[in-house]
Amino acid sequence: MRRLGLACAAVAVAIGSSGCSDLRAQLEGAEVVEPSVDASYAALPTVLETAEWSVTDGLVSVIVRNDTDRDLRTAEVTMTARDEHGEVLGTYGTSSMGGDSSCCTVQSLAPGEEFGLYFAVGEGSDRIDDVELTYSRLAWAQKPSGSPSPSSSEGAAGGAEVNARATDFVIQQDQTVVRATVEVGEEDIPRALVQAILRGRSGKLIAVVTGRWSCFEADSTRRIRMELFQPVPLGTGVDSVSIRPIGDAVAPRCS
Numbered sequence: 001m002r003r004l005g006l007a008c009a010a011v012a013v014a015i016g017s018s019g020c021s022d023l024r025a026q027l028e029g030a031e032v033v034e035p036s037v038d039a040s041y042a043a044l045p046t047v048l049e050t051a052e053w054s055v056t057d058g059l060v061s062v063i064v065r066n067d068t069d070r071d072l073r074t075a076e077v078t079m080t081a082r083d084e085h086g087e088v089l090g091t092y093g094t095s096s097m098g099g100d101s102s103c104c105t106v107q108s109l110a111p112g113e114e115f116g117l118y119f120a121v122g123e124g125s126d127r128i129d130d131v132e133l134t135y136s137r138l139a140w141a142q143k144p145s146g147s148p149s150p151s152s153s154e155g156a157a158g159g160a161e162v163n164a165r166a167t168d169f170v171i172q173q174d175q176t177v178v179r180a181t182v183e184v185g186e187e188d189i190p191r192a193l194v195q196a197i198l199r200g201r202s203g204k205l206i207a208v209v210t211g212r213w214s215c216f217e218a219d220s221t222r223r224i225r226m227e228l229f230q231p232v233p234l235g236t237g238v239d240s241v242s243i244r245p246i247g248d249a250v251a252p253r254c255s
Contacts, residue, residue, distance in 0.1 A: 116208025161185025215254035
């Protein structure tokens with residue numbers, strides 16, 4: 001039976017033509033920034049709990065959960081994959097994903113919420129028996145916070161309200177397409193991160209599809225398209241779609 005280590009995620013994204021940005025989210029407001037971690041952190045408490053992980057066509061998908069009483073503003077994650085004998089098969093992070101920080105950066109995770117990350121492992125992924133996550137560049141909110149619904153992100157970015165739901169799901173030979181509808185409240189959302197969790201008929205995690213979009217106008221409804229360029233088993237469906245407003249150091253130009 002596979003062991004669950006510290007969390008990190010697996011999934012793949014390719015985003016449609018809706019202005020997705022790969023800029024790393026920066027922090028707004030009061031926060032506590034912790035230094036990068038190293039091997040000495042192994043004895044410290046788990047930053048996030050690993051809820052589950054899986055391998056699909058060379059992609060390792062992991063869902064992590066915030067069991068603390070504070071909002072985690074952001075955290076970069078590196079995954080170490082091991083075989084059944086504990087031998088290291090490889091280490092994966094933003095650099096191994098071509099600089100795409102969407103793969104391995106937790107954003108705006110309130111207490112009780114879950115978040116998916118993804119890593120392209122490729123050949124040899126079927127030998128993975130355990131995954132371990134290392135966290136760096138941690139930033140926590142200073143005060144404890146309640147837990148909003150992950151698909152209703154009121155308060156995630158200055159009180160902004162936004163929610164998302166799946167409207168269409170298509171499995172093709174070489175890709176999987178998730179279409180979602182995003183509904184925005186009374187404030188503009190300059191930038192947001194959207195995730196879709198895919199599961200099989202049995203409820204098993206299949207993949208996490210993640211993307212970043214910009215320029216959501218207040219009091220508007222917008223459709224977005226997300227693509228996973230890996231085949232998934234027949235019977236796979238969308239379990240949930242979540243959206244989180246994120247703040248960047250440089251705001252996008254929205255007309």
